Amino acid sequence: MARHILAAAAAAATALVLLCCFHLPATAMMADTIRYGPPRVPHRLGTVIAVDLGNTNSCVAGYGDEADAPPLFRLCIPTSVAFTGDGDALVGEAAKNHPAAISGFKRLLGTRFGSPEVRRAAEHLPYKIVDWCTMAHIEVNAGAGGAARSVYASDVASMVIAELKARAEARLAGGGKKVHNAVVTVPYYFSDGPREAAMNAARMAGLTTVRIIDDPTAAAVSHGLHHGRLRDGGNVLVLHVGGGTSAATVLTYDNAVFEAVASRHDAHLGGDDFDARIAGHFTQLIKRDHGGGVDDIAAAKLKSQCELAKRTLSSHDVAQVNLHATNLANGAAFSFSGSLTRAQFEELNHDLFEKVISLVDAAMAEARRAAAGFDVIDEVVLVGGSTKIPRIRELVKNYFAGKEATVKATASIGGGAVVVVEPEEAVVHGGGLLSHPMEDGYHCMGAGGRRQIGSPMDRCYHEF
Structure with missing residues (x-):
């Protein structure tokens, strides 16, 4: 009898280990749940929000219905999470200055413990990254009286997204509306693993990803470059300098589609x-x-x-x-x-600012190698809070021989009113515009379609 009990216990333990090891932080979606066409029934205004998860700050944007004033909103919170001794989680402003606060975990989404990205992150992040079934986990400490434990980056990210979702719902229809769908923005350099991890984090927060779009494209949309400001075949340099990362991406606009020609990034510069x-x-x-x-x-x-x-x-x-x-x-x-x-x-x-410009130079060199006939940059767009630094803007202007960069965007919010979109809000604002059911370019046809606004990595998923 004892042998049977021990055997059953061993089998259960083995099953648990296998379940752990084969549970990826970003489980790939089943093919029959993915739809690469536009929704069969267009969604209603105010039922989709945009989420931009950052290393330092995260933002949410979207439209309300006619009862909301103004109908378009944007708000940001610190990407910080802290666990207290009694097991509660603090998120956003409440966690930012907590001694045990963790941030910068966006870099760890969907990464394996032995990857170069994780090794470099371990040198910079103040918390410990541990190996759990080959995947990178974050070791969190609840402080006095709390036991240390490890969690996936997507688990922590989901807490930030859930807070953004709650604040968005509080803004919609006087707090009487629930949102279940989201446009998720991600860095261009994210591979399928981190992209799916971002969608998984949104799912755990109660949001279905109806569209995933790269940050440079969202920024270009935010500045209205897809509405006649850019010539067909025109080129855009999007420089994103955020709190934790920097990236320079060259986009070309061809037949109503933004496509990335070249990109360079530094995940630990900002x-x-x-x-x-x-x-x-x-x-x-x-x-x-x-x-x-x-x-x-x-x-x-x-x-x-x-x-x-x-x-x-x-x-x-x-x-x-x-x-x-x-x-x-x-x-x-x-x-x-x-x-x-x-x-x-x-x-x-001085040397860090020069590193930012070196990303621009590397992206431009790559664009010249990759695109036959690549000639000039028509628009320079600066995104991220750190692009407000005058010296960075001066260096970019000097690099492009005096060409002025676009730092702020303007947005109509109904009734003829216009608001200014700050650089740190540009990406989520672009995602918010694409959440509008009537916005040109919302409908996309997936990886092979030409009607989409975005690179081939810009994909639509679920039907409504």
């Missing part, structure tokens, strides 16, 4: 790195003036102050950084106040 340079500068000043460093809580406060200083320097010549902390060397409380000029900020980040 606003967070610029903040770190400022924080390092002020950490040295604190050590010089007070003879010691600061604890983790004060370091998090210093990082927030440095991020604020970076934003201030986009429109002012000088920014202040203030910190009240405890000296680690002698335990004495102290106050620190220092100033940072724009010139100092640019000097601290």
Whole structure:
């Protein structure tokens, strides 16, 4: 009898291990659930939202119905998740400054533990990446009294998307509308694994992905380049400098389709790195003036102050950084106040800004090799919050011999009103436009169709 019980237990354990190892974080959709044509019945306005999951900030956009004012909305939250000792999860602003907060996990979507991407991410991310059945997992710590455990990146991403979904629903029809479908934007360089992981994260958050579109195309749509601003056969350089990653992509517009000609990216270059340079500068000043460093809580406060200083320097010549902390060397409380000029900020980040431009140069070189007759860039579009930095905009302008880049887009929200779309909102705004059932270019025919707006990786899925 005991042998039978032990055998049954062993079989159950084996089955559990096999289930774990064969459960991918982004399970491929069954072929019969995928539809590569337009929906048979067009969706109603306000039933589809757009989701842009970022490494530092994530955004949601969409349309309400006639009862909503304004009908088009966009909002963003920090891509931060923290687990408390009692098992609760904090998301967004509540998690950003938590000592155990994790972010930057977009890079880990659908990745295997032994991949070069994971090895490089492990060198930069403040949390531990562990191997679980060959897939990359994030080890999360709930803090005092909480046990460490590991989760898929898509599990954590789903918490951020669920928060975006909840906030979008709160904006629609006075909070009385539920949304179950989404246009999901992803980086152009995402392969099928990370793309499916992003869709899986949306599914766990309660959203069916009705369309997946790459970020550069969404940005071009956001700026209205598919509505007559661009000549047939025209070329666009989309430079995306976000909080954690940077990418330069050359698109060509041919027969109403945006197609990527070339792309280069750096998954560990962005606003967070610029903040770190400022924080390092002020950490040295604190050590010089007070003879010691600061604890983790004060370091998090210093990082927030440095991020604020970076934003201030986009429109002012000088920014202040203030910190009240405890000296680690002698335990004495102290106050620190220092100033940072724009010139100092640019000097601290000079080599990083040059890396951004090197991505542009590499993408342009690739475009010349890949496209016969490639001639000029007709439009330069800057996307991501870090493209507000004056020095980056100046370097891009100099690279293109004085050509002005488009940084902000304008959008009509009904009734003749026009709003400005900031660079950090451009991608999700483009996705939001494509969620409108009457928007030109919404209907797509899949990988081989020419009516779609987007690269061959831009795909439509489920029927409504």
